[in-house]
Amino acid sequence: MMSWLPENISAHGGEIDFLFTFIYYITSVTFFLVAACMVAFLILYRQKPGVQATYTHGNKTIEIIWTVIPAIILIVILFLSQASWAKLKVNPPTNPDVRLEVIGKQFNWIVIYPGPDGKFGTKDDVRLDNQVNIPINKMVLISMRAEDVIHSFFIPNARVKQDIVPGRLTQVWFKPIKTGKYEIPCAELCGTGHSGMKGELIVHSEESYTAFLTKLYAKKSS
Amino acid sequence: MSDSATATVGHDHHEASFISTYVFSTDHKMIAKQFFWFALVMMILGGGLALMFRWQLAWPETSVWGFGWLSDENEFMPTGIIGPDIYNMMITMHATIMVFFVIMPMFSGAFSNFLIPLMIGARDMAFPFLNMLSFWVAALAGVIMLAGFFVEGGHAAAGWTAYAPLSIKEEFTGVGAGQTLWALSIFVLTISGLMGSVNYITTVINMRTKGMTWFRMPTTVWALFVVAILSLLALPILGAAGVLLIFDRVFETAFFDPQKGGQPLLWQHLFWYFGHPEVYILILPAMGVTSDILSVFSRKPIFGYRAMVYAIIAIAFIGWAVWGHHMFQSGMNPRLGQAFMTTTMLIAIPSAIKTFNWLGTLWKGSIQFTVPMLHALAFVSMFVIGGLSGIFMASNTVDIFIHDTYFIVAHIHYVLFGGSIFGLFAGVTFWFPKMFGRMMNDSLGRVHFWITFIGFNIIFFPMHILGIGGHMRRIYNPMQYDFLKDFEPFNVAITLGALMLGMGQIIFAMNIFGSLWKLNFNWFRTAARVVSSYLSAFIAYKFVAFYLEGLTNPTPASFGGRMFAGIIGLAVFVWIYRYLSKKMGEIGETAPQNPWKANTLEWVAPVIPPHGNFGPTLPVVHRGPYEYSLPGEEDDWAPQTKPLSEEAASASH
Ligand code: HEM
Ligand SMILES: [Cu+2]
Ligand SMILES: [Cu+2]
Numbered sequence: 001m002m003s004w005l006p007e008n009i010s011a012h013g014g015e016i017d018f019l020f021t022f023i024y025y026i027t028s029v030t031f032f033l034v035a036a037c038m039v040a041f042l043i044l045y046r047q048k049p050g051v052q053a054t055y056t057h058g059n060k061t062i063e064i065i066w067t068v069i070p071a072i073i074l075i076v077i078l079f080l081s082q083a084s085w086a087k088l089k090v091n092p093p094t095n096p097d098v099r100l101e102v103i104g105k106q107f108n109w110i111v112i113y114p115g116p117d118g119k120f121g122t123k124d125d126v127r128l129d130n131q132v133n134i135p136i137n138k139m140v141l142i143s144m145r146a147e148d149v150i151h152s153f154f155i156p157n158a159r160v161k162q163d164i165v166p167g168r169l170t171q172v173w174f175k176p177i178k179t180g181k182y183e184i185p186c187a188e189l190c191g192t193g194h195s196g197m198k199g200e201l202i203v204h205s206e207e208s209y210t211a212f213l214t215k216l217y218a219k220k221s222s
Numbered sequence: 223m224s225d226s227a228t229a230t231v232g233h234d235h236h237e238a239s240f241i242s243t244y245v246f247s248t249d250h251k252m253i254a255k256q257f258f259w260f261a262l263v264m265m266i267l268g269g270g271l272a273l274m275f276r277w278q279l280a281w282p283e284t285s286v287w288g289f290g291w292l293s294d295e296n297e298f299m300p301t302g303i304i305g306p307d308i309y310n311m312m313i314t315m316h317a318t319i320m321v322f323f324v325i326m327p328m329f330s331g332a333f334s335n336f337l338i339p340l341m342i343g344a345r346d347m348a349f350p351f352l353n354m355l356s357f358w359v360a361a362l363a364g365v366i367m368l369a370g371f372f373v374e375g376g377h378a379a380a381g382w383t384a385y386a387p388l389s390i391k392e393e394f395t396g397v398g399a400g401q402t403l404w405a406l407s408i409f410v411l412t413i414s415g416l417m418g419s420v421n422y423i424t425t426v427i428n429m430r431t432k433g434m435t436w437f438r439m440p441t442t443v444w445a446l447f448v449v450a451i452l453s454l455l456a457l458p459i460l461g462a463a464g465v466l467l468i469f470d471r472v473f474e475t476a477f478f479d480p481q482k483g484g485q486p487l488l489w490q491h492l493f494w495y496f497g498h499p500e501v502y503i504l505i506l507p508a509m510g511v512t513s514d515i516l517s518v519f520s521r522k523p524i525f526g527y528r529a530m531v532y533a534i535i536a537i538a539f540i541g542w543a544v545w546g547h548h549m550f551q552s553g554m555n556p557r558l559g560q561a562f563m564t565t566t567m568l569i570a571i572p573s574a575i576k577t578f579n580w581l582g583t584l585w586k587g588s589i590q591f592t593v594p595m596l597h598a599l600a601f602v603s604m605f606v607i608g609g610l611s612g613i614f615m616a617s618n619t620v621d622i623f624i625h626d627t628y629f630i631v632a633h634i635h636y637v638l639f640g641g642s643i644f645g646l647f648a649g650v651t652f653w654f655p656k657m658f659g660r661m662m663n664d665s666l667g668r669v670h671f672w673i674t675f676i677g678f679n680i681i682f683f684p685m686h687i688l689g690i691g692g693h694m695r696r697i698y699n700p701m702q703y704d705f706l707k708d709f710e711p712f713n714v715a716i717t718l719g720a721l722m723l724g725m726g727q728i729i730f731a732m733n734i735f736g737s738l739w740k741l742n743f744n745w746f747r748t749a750a751r752v753v754s755s756y757l758s759a760f761i762a763y764k765f766v767a768f769y770l771e772g773l774t775n776p777t778p779a780s781f782g783g784r785m786f787a788g789i790i791g792l793a794v795f796v797w798i799y800r801y802l803s804k805k806m807g808e809i810g811e812t813a814p815q816n817p818w819k820a821n822t823l824e825w826v827a828p829v830i831p832p833h834g835n836f837g838p839t840l841p842v843v844h845r846g847p848y849e850y851s852l853p854g855e856e857d858d859w860a861p862q863t864k865p866l867s868e869e870a871a872s873a874s875h
Binding site: 005027047067075164167189191193198 | 306307309310381385387388394396480486487520525526529551557559563568570582587589590599602603610613614619623624626686692698703705848850851852853
């Protein structure tokens, strides 16, 4: 089933996929054990003439065993998740290679490039609708705001998702490790045009990224 | 507490008019039936909406089957095509209706009302008048909710979670009065829920009959009692949030409006602080019912009765501290994500305990595969899947990817349909004889069960796969996305499954009404056989044809494919028809005193309990509810009212 995951193109994506797969195996084993017991019991202990059910109210030891074992497994999952969560969502990179801003707005992503000066809010900023261009192998930090309602910035291939809330700044960061074009759907119901609200992520090679920026900024200044 | 044994037998016995018997009744059993029909009617509406929007997902932007005749000026569905606005409205109303107007009224209305007094040996609720009000206030909420469909701008379309600011301004969705009526209806419904829960709590605490100690109560009563406490504490939060939403919409206050300094996330916190306890309000009753039914039909005490009760209580407590797991990606401080993941893991433990104890109950039993038992077994197995998928999302890291995808939709439905609705079917088929004095037909029940069970899994299992593929929930047309193109066959299969499931419920309806009115005429029996076999055959045909023809529309199936599918369909028809001809027996048999040979008190009451439930004296309880196959007893069951023999007294506890 896990082979249905879209191809991963970000450095941290492996961590999410690993945890996903890890939980997948644990839960599958649990499910098959429970299902096997259940089917076995249904067959073995179906009503038969002359056979009575065994009178028992349960057993303390076994109660404790099946409380403790799931608890241990859950604690393991908890700790594995926390390490990744801190990295992916709690501590943004202090020195990202590329910074972008995104404004979510019914029903577009407006992407703001900082311009040659590298600063936002200056005159040389460039806005593109629905196009995120970034270079490969560089840490990208995207700061996001919403103009109207809540949207959710989702890049399935990059294993990134973050709601964008009006009146609040949220951020995502990731490092792409594969060039290509990928979709950026909105994942939070945001009105009539929610379905179909999508942008494009273009991961450039180093050269093509420089070329892209030059062209973008040249167009602006002319 | 046992005063009630001597208390009023002599309820006022002046001539009951039609109005006081059927409309403004204060008898808990009649009120239960009112809630029962209310929930069933709403279920038809909620299910119908689902079938329509499923059509859109499988065959986007084509006329819904049966609606092609609509003109292109039709407001809702021009030429029978569902537009994105109407789609959003449909998913919103489907969930709203199923959660608030089907499962809640059924469990916290019908089951609580019907079962609590009968199972604890009381003559009625503590506050019968309040009880009556509780139903009529719920009915009012229902009317307000339905009215929303007819106002300008259509009904609410911001999802059942009504996230602000989408839900607070008309300009964002084009929905005007609909969303306000939605919030108003929810507010009114919470008042009804409060009246109910005060009543149930008081009744359970004060009106248990002599000998009915806390730990002799059936788990059903335990669950309904705990749910009443949860409702009492959780519903006011929802009610308050609903009022704030109305204020923001109508009086332009700024609780949730960021442009005026309000906080969109405040709505989410309020909603989910109610919302997570709410999901337990929806499932705990089904868990209680399942425990009881498993015990009856395994002819064996519940394994770990106390552990089961403590697990219910633990879930109710921890349930207050996990709401943030719905908000991992919402923009709240991500550090909270760690705290909420911890509590969420904690709450999975009692769920695991319950599952293992259900297995323990089956172990070395003497299992009878009756229709209620089939539904209860379905509950257990489907709840396992739903609980396990919960673990994925409970990991905040994995949730980054699967949040707001079909994985969540799969989870919801494995717990709410696989859980609550199968629990509901189990309960209805189990207590139907008590409610209406007639048995439901067994073989029709089996056909209905299998269609529902198979259909359910065809619909909801593939949704896990869609979710893994990144398929967002609440999107109108998946074909707008390149990365989702490969998933079209799943969407088609799911919709066919939904058709199957929906049609299966026709059999359920025939069974209910046939049994209720004792429709034993030849024409009805034949109709029931033909309809059941035809529906099964039709679905088999559709699936085979679909499977053979490379899975996607619009290419019609080839002649050979249709022939093959037709043969399979015909075989299914003959098979079901013959099965029913042989096995159907009488429809609407009069129920015996205790059809399932169960121990609990409701089966000691007369077949159709009169006003006041029990005869001149209330039953006295001598033992726990699960003394099945007790060594030293002649029968393999022993009603709670039966005094213990000495031998048995030493063996039981
Ligand atoms: C083992 C126990 C469970 C765990 C660990 C669990 C975990 C979760 C998590 C983490 C979410 C949020 C996912 C997201 O939006 O990204 C969720 C959603 C949900 N859960 Fe559970 N859950 C459990 C049991 C249940 C039960 C018993 C019910 C209901 C009877 C339930 C009903 C729901 C519903 C309705 C939602 C989705 C609400 C929405 O966004 O529309 N869950 N669950
Ligand atoms: Cu959106
Ligand atoms: Cu929850």
